[in-house]
Amino acid sequence: MSRIWHSLRQTLLAVLCDRYAIVVMVGAVILYSFFYPAAYRHQVAGNLPVLVVDEDHSATSRELLRKLDSLRVAHVVGQPADLQDARAQLEAGHAEGIVLIPANLERDILRGHPAKLVLLGNGAYLGRASWVLGSVADALGGFGREAAVTQAAFMGAPQAPPVTLVQRPLFNTQEGYGSAIVPGVAELIVHQTLLMGIGVLLGGRRLVLGRRLQFDLPALTGMALGFGLIGLFGLFWYAGFTAWVQDYPRGGNPLGQLLGGTLFIAATVAFGLFVGSFFRTRERAFQYIIATSIPLFFLASLSWPAVMTPRPLVWLAQLLPTTSGINLMVRLNQMDASLAEVSRELITLAVLLVLYGALALWRLHSPKGTKGIKS
Numbered sequence: 001m002s003r004i005w006h007s008l009r010q011t012l013l014a015v016l017c018d019r020y021a022i023v024v025m026v027g028a029v030i031l032y033s034f035f036y037p038a039a040y041r042h043q044v045a046g047n048l049p050v051l052v053v054d055e056d057h058s059a060t061s062r063e064l065l066r067k068l069d070s071l072r073v074a075h076v077v078g079q080p081a082d083l084q085d086a087r088a089q090l091e092a093g094h095a096e097g098i099v100l101i102p103a104n105l106e107r108d109i110l111r112g113h114p115a116k117l118v119l120l121g122n123g124a125y126l127g128r129a130s131w132v133l134g135s136v137a138d139a140l141g142g143f144g145r146e147a148a149v150t151q152a153a154f155m156g157a158p159q160a161p162p163v164t165l166v167q168r169p170l171f172n173t174q175e176g177y178g179s180a181i182v183p184g185v186a187e188l189i190v191h192q193t194l195l196m197g198i199g200v201l202l203g204g205r206r207l208v209l210g211r212r213l214q215f216d217l218p219a220l221t222g223m224a225l226g227f228g229l230i231g232l233f234g235l236f237w238y239a240g241f242t243a244w245v246q247d248y249p250r251g252g253n254p255l256g257q258l259l260g261g262t263l264f265i266a267a268t269v270a271f272g273l274f275v276g277s278f279f280r281t282r283e284r285a286f287q288y289i290i291a292t293s294i295p296l297f298f299l300a301s302l303s304w305p306a307v308m309t310p311r312p313l314v315w316l317a318q319l320l321p322t323t324s325g326i327n328l329m330v331r332l333n334q335m336d337a338s339l340a341e342v343s344r345e346l347i348t349l350a351v352l353l354v355l356y357g358a359l360a361l362w363r364l365h366s367p368k369g370t371k372g373i374k375s
Helices: 002-017 019-038 059-069 083-091 105-110 126-155 177-209 217-245 254-276 283-299 311-317 321-333 340-364
Strands: 048-054 074-078 097-101 118-121
Touching: 002 019, 002 177, 002 217, 019 177, 019 217, 048 059, 048 083, 059 074, 059 097, 059 105, 083 097, 177 217, 177 254, 177 283, 177 321, 217 254, 217 321, 217 340, 254 321, 254 340, 283 311, 283 321, 321 340
Parallel strands: 048 074, 048 097
Antiparallel strands: 097 118
16 A cells, blocks of 8 residues: 555656646646636627628618617618628628618518518528528518517507517526537547647657656556646536536535446556557657647537437547536536436446556556656
8 A cells, every 4th residue: 555655656746746747637637727718708798790781771671780780799781782792891801791671571461461571690600600691580570470460460469479478598507619619629629638738758768768658556546646636626627616616517416426427537547657658759649639629629529418419429439538527517517417417427427537547557457667757
């Protein structure tokens, strides 16, 4: 037991004394916790430019124009003479959407005929385009309901709708992009910085020795515990302090987070030791992280549904700790899920811990190996 604690202390000292390791494993985690969420602080896009092509030039079209310009998410920046001119401005990046008010809009409404409006968006930036289109569509829907009352004035007394739909967001209460994305990215940041730090230390040590690294069991156990403590610090820094400071949904199932987070970090450390055992230099760790960060996030199916992903990629994603770990922590922290509801992720992480733990032992364990990582 004393040798395990000795190896743990050696590992922590190696991280503290290695400027590259301390920067990526601790410094980057803290730095990202302030700067990355800041980009999504407003949660939703606002004051995005919209063009209106008014071919009706009636009191009704002018009322619709006022409603569109009063939206928080959109701002009418111009009224081109025709759709071709508006499209040219959209393609030039001067606007995010176009609203076409066709001729005879007011006449069709007063006659009881269906009136049509055309809404076009810029697909170059899907996030902003979808938000503009959705918000403008809601405004047009409200305008349509008011127009229906005007029609009914000519056709009979209006009747109240039998059913009224009231929508209230459950978990993402601000309905913002930040609340949907940042909590999941936080787990990915912890995973990737932990892997980078492990790779930096193992790759640097192997470069110095000039041979494949070998450790005895107590040294390897202490090393894994040291990396695990650093990973848990980063994980709960995001799940607790950062979520509180940035005001993201949090605190759903603390005991579940402790169990699930520990399992996630343990599987990540085992995976990192196995992958890092192949690195011959420090630089390999940085190359690995740069190449895999975005694919790992998409394979987690947090922003891209699994049903839209090819089945072989879905199966491959189950071999990555991030897939189960990200979904596990988001559901436990943001959605107050019970352990039974995340049992599949817990079992997957336990299997990955055994799998990559065994592979790490195969790559790094030797009864006559060194006693630990030295700075």
